[in-house]
Amino acid sequence: MNYWLVKTEKETYSFQRLMKERESLWDGVRNYQARNNLKLMSVGDPVLIYHSVSDREIVGVGVVSKEALPEPGDETGRWFAPVIAAVKELNRPVTLAEVKMNDNLQDLPLVKHSRLSVMPVSEMEYQEIIRLSELS
DNA sequence: GCCAACGTTGGC
DNA sequence: GCCAACGTTGGC
DSSP states (O other), X not given: OOEEEEEEEHHHHOHHHHHHHXXXXXXXXXXXXXXXXXXXXXXXXXXXXXEXXXXXXXXXXXXXXXXXXXXXXXXXXXXEEEEEEEEEEEEEEEEHHHHHHOGGGTTSHHHHOTTOSEEEEOHHHHHHHHHHHHOO
């Protein structure tokens, strides 16, 4: 099993909306490295959801519910999209500032490759983020 | 709102 | 195949 983090702008597609809709086709990613990560997702992989730009914080957990398939309507055949289902909102959002200050999270692409929108997360990093979200 | 970093496009 | 020009992302 692998862990992931995906970014979304809450003004475009928020985690709250994902919770309401239960699951969503995660389409519109137009970056090859991110696309490659999408293709590596397996059903059941946990996915952290991050709100970029406005909030800059990890807000919730999802799970891959369908592996990436070619995007419907994409004539180039280049782009793939999985389906991600909502699991739960974090007790407390984990901010980008907290991630950047945490010694265990320095290797997260979020810290140094801020533009990558779909990234792998190690199990240790995942557990650390969940731990932070449970601090009051 | 600004701008640095990055990715893509297209002329040569 | 190189690289300048351009467009976009996302932190600040």
